[in-house]
Amino acid sequence: MCLAIPAKIVELFPDETSRALVEVVGVRRHIDTGLLEENSLNTGDWVLIHVGFAMSKISEDDALDQIRMLTMLGEHEAAVQEVTGYGLSEAGISSDP
Amino acid sequence: MKFVDEFREPAVISKATAEIRRLADPGRTYRFMEVCGGHTHAIYRFGLKDLLPANIDLVHGPGCPVCVLPMGRIDDGLSIAKNADVIFTAFGDMMRVPGRNGSPLEHKARGMDVRIVYSPSDALKIARNNPAKHVVFFAIGFETTAPSTALTLMRAKAEGLRNFSVFCNHVTIIPAIRAILDSPDMRIDAFIGPGHVSTVIGCRPYEWIARNEGKPIVVSGFEPVDVLQSIVMLLEQLKAKEAKVENQYKRVVPWEGNRAALKAMAEVFELRAYFEWRGMGFISQSALRIRDSYAEWDSERRFQVPGVRVTDPKAAQCGEVLKGVLKPVQCKLFGKECTPERPVGALMVSSEGSCAAYYNYEHRKREAFTKEVGVAV
Numbered sequence: 456m457c458l459a460i461p462a463k464i465v466e467l468f469p470d471e472t473s474r475a476l477v478e479v480v481g482v483r484r485h486i487d488t489g490l491l492e493e494n495s496l497n498t499g500d501w502v503l504i505h506v507g508f509a510m511s512k513i514s515e516d517d518a519l520d521q522i523r524m525l526t527m528l529g530e531h532e533a534a535v536q537e538v539t540g541y542g543l544s545e546a547g548i549s550s551d552p
Numbered sequence: 553m554k555f556v557d558e559f560r561e562p563a564v565i566s567k568a569t570a571e572i573r574r575l576a577d578p579g580r581t582y583r584f585m586e587v588c589g590g591h592t593h594a595i596y597r598f599g600l601k602d603l604l605p606a607n608i609d610l611v612h613g614p615g616c617p618v619c620v621l622p623m624g625r626i627d628d629g630l631s632i633a634k635n636a637d638v639i640f641t642a643f644g645d646m647m648r649v650p651g652r653n654g655s656p657l658e659h660k661a662r663g664m665d666v667r668i669v670y671s672p673s674d675a676l677k678i679a680r681n682n683p684a685k686h687v688v689f690f691a692i693g694f695e696t697t698a699p700s701t702a703l704t705l706m707r708a709k710a711e712g713l714r715n716f717s718v719f720c721n722h723v724t725i726i727p728a729i730r731a732i733l734d735s736p737d738m739r740i741d742a743f744i745g746p747g748h749v750s751t752v753i754g755c756r757p758y759e760w761i762a763r764n765e766g767k768p769i770v771v772s773g774f775e776p777v778d779v780l781q782s783i784v785m786l787l788e789q790l791k792a793k794e795a796k797v798e799n800q801y802k803r804v805v806p807w808e809g810n811r812a813a814l815k816a817m818a819e820v821f822e823l824r825a826y827f828e829w830r831g832m833g834f835i836s837q838s839a840l841r842i843r844d845s846y847a848e849w850d851s852e853r854r855f856q857v858p859g860v861r862v863t864d865p866k867a868a869q870c871g872e873v874l875k876g877v878l879k880p881v882q883c884k885l886f887g888k889e890c891t892p893e894r895p896v897g898a899l900m901v902s903s904e905g906s907c908a909a910y911y912n913y914e915h916r917k918r919e920a921f922t923k924e925v926g927v928a929v
Binding site for chain 2: 457458459488490503505507508513514520521524527528529533537538541542543
């Protein structure tokens with residue numbers, strides 16, 4: 456329930472500063488970045504997301520560690536399922552990178 | 553020991569376990585509570601208990617939000633779902649949790665509009681798309697999840713979206729730890745602190761545990777190496793007769809927490825005078841309610857909820873298991889009437905519940921062994 460999912464920022468929107476398009480193992484979804492302390496995100500940055508919100512910025516190394524940890528915990532599929540469900544499976548957003 | 557091969561750093565694991573054996577005094581026992589359900593899951597999944605000396609006991613704590621929610625709250629939520637113009641939304645974890653008259657999923661089968669969402673913002677989206685309906689989001693979770701609900705409510709208010717409300721069941725971890733320390737049948741020597749809750753609240757709120765209660769606490773990551781390293785840190789503190797808050801999970805947890813998330817929570821929520829926890833009874837100031845300034849978006853004020861207390865099925869000993877007094881397997885229903893496929897108690901529903909974790913890893917492993925060798929273990 457409290458497990459956080461690492462996601463890579465793919466696109467930011469200058470008009471909507473608290474929205475970002477992220478990618479989690481090939482699945483792309485919009486998330487809310489309004490809970491991040493500093494709004495200094497760049498594309499290519501990694502964040503930990505939880506229930507559709509970015510909770511913290513992390514390094515790429517830690518993000519990869521976290522992905523491996525989710526796989527080891529058997530939570531990887533649940534994480535992908537969660538992210539796929541964001542935006543009620545948003546129409547028009549490609550699930551391919 | 554077979555899981556060791558899967559670990560990324562078997563050498564680090566071996567070093568940590570050797571260190572644990574070196575530090576643990578064979579003349580005494582140790583009871584360490586892992587507060588967070590994610591740690592409980594990891595401990596069973598990786599068979600970490602097999603790596604520890606027999607005199608170190610890991611006690612599972614109350615940090616599984618689905619598990620600690622009393623049945624009365626589920627029934628209260630579902631009573632709102634009975635309104636014909638309501639769309640009831642909740643996280644998937646909640647869907648199979650039994651209420652007195654069935655789980656949310658069973659209510660859906662009876663024709664109520666019950667929908668799984670993966671984010672509170674999606675419940676808001678459903679409200680936007682269904683202006684003739686009222687959308688209720690059944691919010692659960694500790695401080696990891698509460699800020700997301702808070703920000704969602706701030707967005708609803710800013711938009712003036714009035715067909716949306718939250719049935720708030722957010723709880724806070726510190727009062728639960730305090731209740732455990734105050735409980736006469738609990739003897740805990742030290743705590744493995746929650747990882748992701750601490751990304752929000754930071755490490756400071758734990759300081760009283762060390763200062764006033766004299767118990768060490770180490771905020772820990774979720775990998776086998778993290779948990780073992782945290783146990784090493786706890787043993788070192790106990791050996792040196794110290795009690796302090798340490799942060800093993802520095803790569804994710806800042807000492808000060810996430811101020812933006814705390815600010816959103818403070819804007820929307822205030823502490824409830826008391827809240828009931830399954831198995832632990834009423835704990836004062838242990839949960840969040842929606843502030844008056846957001847009253848319009850509070851399901852409890854928009855709808856009449858019965859607010860009844862429902863006692864757990866008598867035979868189920870969820871409370872004792874939840875407090876760590878009983879091991880899952882010591883409950884009379886464990887593995888018989890109560891299984892992950894047909895859960896009686898919430899601890900068997902969530903993968904973070906100690907009963908489900910124990911069942912999925914330990915119990916199945918033992919059953920397979922018994923089948924193979926013909927000897928019960």
